[in-house]
Amino acid sequence: MRVWPIFKKEMRLYFTSPVAWVVFTMFLLIGGYFFYSIFAFYTLASMQSAMNPAMGRDLNVTDSVMRPLFSNISVILLLLMPLVTMRLFAEERRSGTIELLLTYPVRDGAVLAGKYLAAFALYAIMIALTMLYPGIVVYFARLEWGPVLTGYLGLLLMGGTFIAVGVCASSLTENQIVAAITTFGVLLLLWVLGWSADYAGGTAGRVLQHLSLLEHNDSFAKGVLDTKDIIYYANFIVLALFLTLRSLEARRWNG
């Protein structure tokens, strides 16, 4: 399997074109703003409770800063990740480079793995940059590292799912905008699916709840590691990548 050269090529393309830099900048800009407002609000709340200690019982920096931060970051990702993944196959198809790529002695699976891992690596770098925020928090307050780490694990798993869906959508079209909108639509729908669980009730409600992307992410941020959630994301990734492979093969037959 020649995954490594494909991975390197994709990373090079992300970084020689402005894509990676623009994504990093915008992500940190919005993420930084969210962090600042959450942290400032928490500062205000702790100042008030310093004056009135009875109110301060439930103040927990991990739960009141990091958890909302993670959930805000996932919303940014929902908007941003389709733009990172849309080019992976659609651009190659549009420019015709896929014809060369798919006639090199690499299996479709290796091409897919290289591309997926490159997008994932870009994402991991992006997420790693946000470690600055807990770094700032820990300078002022005592942070529980457990929930922070599981929160990051949750973000990685969820981002991996986003990327898998994005790669799949990108393999279906030669239009990058179509790929981005499809990815965004699918992800948003899966995101809000849980909302209807309450009034659907019963088994249907539980199924909807289980399918929701959001639902599974929250427990990570709380510091809960549940195999159910990990398996959910893993399943999702495997399914989306499998469909991508099928779509690549179908495209070969249709020319």
Add this chain to the structure above:
Amino acid sequence: MIEVERLTKHYGPVAAIRDVSFNVAPGQIVGFLGPNGAGKSTAMRILACFMPASSGRARVAGHDVLSESMEVRRRIGYLPENVPLYTDMRVAPYLDFVAEVKGVPRSDRKRRVADVMDRCRVADVQNRLIGKLSKGYRQRVGLAQAIVSDPEVLILDEPTIGLDPKQITEIRSLIKSLAGQHTVILSTHILPEVSMVCSGVIIINKGSIVAQGPIDTLVEQFFPTARVEVEIVGPPPAVRERIRAIAGVLSVQDLAAANGASRFVVEAARDRDVRSEIFQMAAQQRWELLELKRVGMTLEEVFIRIVAGEEAEEAPRS
């Protein structure tokens, strides 16, 4: 080296190629010739393992393109039409990527990339973005990526399209230099290119092969006659009569005449050289012979005759 047997490819109900069969011997350069839309690119895409055929078999370098696709892909260099390259990459890293993905060992890679950049004359732009290069340079980068792994078989789809005459000559001599160690199949619709570069030719029209073989054989096959062009100062009807009277002459055609001279194209059996007799005749009649030359039959004429002949055959039906 390339064996193709009854290859057919359907796009929906439309057959892009139908029952195409041919062989290419090792070390040969074969031209794949046909008008636009004849099915050249489809055939090459199948050989390059980009898409499978609907039916039929193709073997490249001894391996089946469908069941042993990886083995085939390791042994070919492919240049698709329109030369798709990563416009956001620089030339040297791009070629290094191709070499790596094609399995050139790490220790060899730097040397091979440098070597191939020299051969294709792209060394002076190696640090430029491919998207900023001129068409000629891109074409050469495309060729460089095809030969960087030193493959046994090269599949080049319209390698000289869109180049200026000087670049065309360079690319042609580069391709010619590949003969011997590499088997090359190249498609083109520029006829002189085939006669200049290739040893054999496959003519394809509307998805089917209409003629194939060494160029000389094809010319003989489609033009069993030899032609001579004559320019004589003399009364045209009388001159025509005299020439026609020469044994072996099959037909005499008028060409545009000037300054009292008349020009004719004389067609005679291939094994007969009528030039000396024409000279004798002119001398006897005391007509001034201004020009007398043999006219070579070009591949272009073969091609036009084949393609036009097919269309004439089909015309009554439609």
